[in-house]
Amino acid sequence: MAESPRGAGIHCLIVTPEATILDVVSRSVVLPLEDGQRGVGRSHAPFIGRLGAGEVRITTADGAEAGHRVFVDGGFVEVGHDVVTVITQRAVPAAKLDLAEARAALAEISGRPAVGADALKSKLRSQRAARELVRVAGRVR
Amino acid sequence: MAKARALDxxxxxxxxxRKxxxxxxLIAxxxxxKxxxxSVAARDYTTQLAKILGNIAAVGGDVAHPLLEIRPAKRAALLVLTGNRGLCGGYNGNVVRQALAMLGQWKSERVATDVSVSGKRGITALxxxxxxxASRYTAFEDKPEFAAVAPIGRAYLDTYAAGEIDRLDVAYTRFHGIAKQEAVTETLLPLAPPQAAGKTVKLASDDYDFYPSAGSILEELLPASFMARLFKCFLDAAVSEQVARMVAMKAATENAGGLIKNLSRQYNRARQSQITGEIMEILGGVEALKQ
Structure with a gap:
């Protein structure tokens, strides 16, 4: 997978343990890295990054911004040779998210007690992810 | 008549x-x-993870992480993956035999064990x-889902990090291909250290930047690769079970065919000899009337 198979554009893959859920050629990709978003255009320098929770926004080759928006919950991204590979344990297309469900999940996590530093850390982490999920789900409508 | 009817x-x-x-x-x-x-769809994930891991190992030099550390085993965990149902040849028996061999070995080494089993067959056998x-799972059928496997994996990671277990083995049936599956015991924790990506594939321009750092990525990557390997065990077990059932049922159908052929032959012979007997009786009667 050294080069983009279809020539122009960035080859973007989103891979989860169960399947490859997206495999498209795009113009640009915005990635939710752990410490903020990062845009990737053509001929970007190769990097490997850790992802936080958030949405991957893909502008398709014909320039449609609404092309693909996918919520990912952590994971990694590898960028190189105009190939962007997102590896995550959970990826849901934004159109399939349910706002009410996301809100309920956030409320449930927020209400959960956390004792000890580790539990608190993991609670804050899942809370952040749930909040991000609500935000992404809310933007769809 | 009685014998022919019983045969029929x-x-x-x-x-x-046979039906x-x-x-x-056919169902299997x-x-x-499916x-x-x-299983094929899941392969991409493992390949990509391995690629990143290889790149980090190649760039980052020495890789140190608690998950890679080999500790003297005082307490070991064993996860046994069997099916919920039988009628699949030696599938469940082979896995159980593997598990028992491993447990026997640990017992002789005085290692405390913690056994978890998935599948009703394995639970009853053990x-x-x-x-x-310690824990039983019966929810995994032919389509194990990552969302269901993840909590099990996370629990193992937590107990491993807390030092409650020093090693984790999984006894399952590895799928090599449609003609070959074998029951194996595989050590998942501590993880096998990542191999540096081969020099031949690596280009000079492949010097990756890491955000935020190679160490931080590794911290997340190793648990993810453990999860992927655990998930692969479940997928392999599911595929192997269906293959085993397919083969066993094919053999059963063929056997039933043979049995039916034999029974038909016996039945026809019995019926014929009965008819012959009846004709003889009638002839005997006619002869008697003539006299």
Whole structure:
């Protein structure tokens, strides 16, 4: 997978343990890295990054911004040779998210007690992810 | 007449069994195809993870992480993956045998064990042999989902990090191909250290930047790769079970066919000899009337 198979554009893959859920050629990709978003255009320098929770926004080759928006919950991204590979344990297309469900999940996590530093850390982490999920789900409508 | 009728009745019941086994074979074939597709779809994830891991190992130099550390095993965990149902040849038995061998070895090394079993068949078999089972799972059928496997994996990671277990082995049936599956015990924790990506594939321009740092990525990557390997065990077990059932049911259907052929021959012979006997009786009667 050294080069983009279809020539122009960035080859973007989103891979989860169960399947490859997206495999498209795009113009640009915005990635939710752990410490903020990062845009990737053509001929970007190769990097490997850790992802936080958030949405991957893909502008398709014909320039449609609404092309693909996918919520990912952590994971990694590898960028190189105009190939962007997102590896995550959970990826849901934004159109399939349910706002009410996301809100309920956030409320449930927020209400959960956390004792000890580790539990608190993991609670804050899942809370952040749930909040991000609500935000992404809310933007769809 | 009685013998012929009994043979006919047996032949009918064997025919019914053959119908059932043939249907089971067809179902197993369909499920196998689906399970296989899932397994193939999951391969991408593992390949990509391995690629990143290789790149980090190549760039980052020495890789140190608690998950890679080999500690003297005082307490070990064993996860046994079997099926919920039988009628699949030696599938469950082989895995149970593997598990018992591993437990025996640990016992002789005085390692405390913590056994978890997935699948009703494995649970009953191990309970029968007096193995204490810590947790049981019966929810995994032919389509194990990552969302269901993840909590199990996370629990193992947590207990491993807390030092409650020093090693984790999984006894399952590895799928090599449709013609070969074998029951194995594989050590998942501590993880095998990542191999540096081969120099031949690596180009000069492949010097990756890491955000935020190679160490931080590794911290997340190693648990993810453990999860992927655990998930692969579940997928392999599911595919192998369907193959085993397919093969077993095919053999059963063929056997039933042979049995029916034999029974038919016996039945025809019995009927013929009965007819012959009746004709002889009639002839005897006619001869008697003539006199």
């Amino acid at each position: 009745r047996r032949r009918k019941s064997v025919r019914n069994i 059932i086994t043939r249907t089971m074979e 074939t369909a499920r196998f195809k 399970a296989m597709d899932r 309970r029968f042999r007096g193995v204490e089972i």
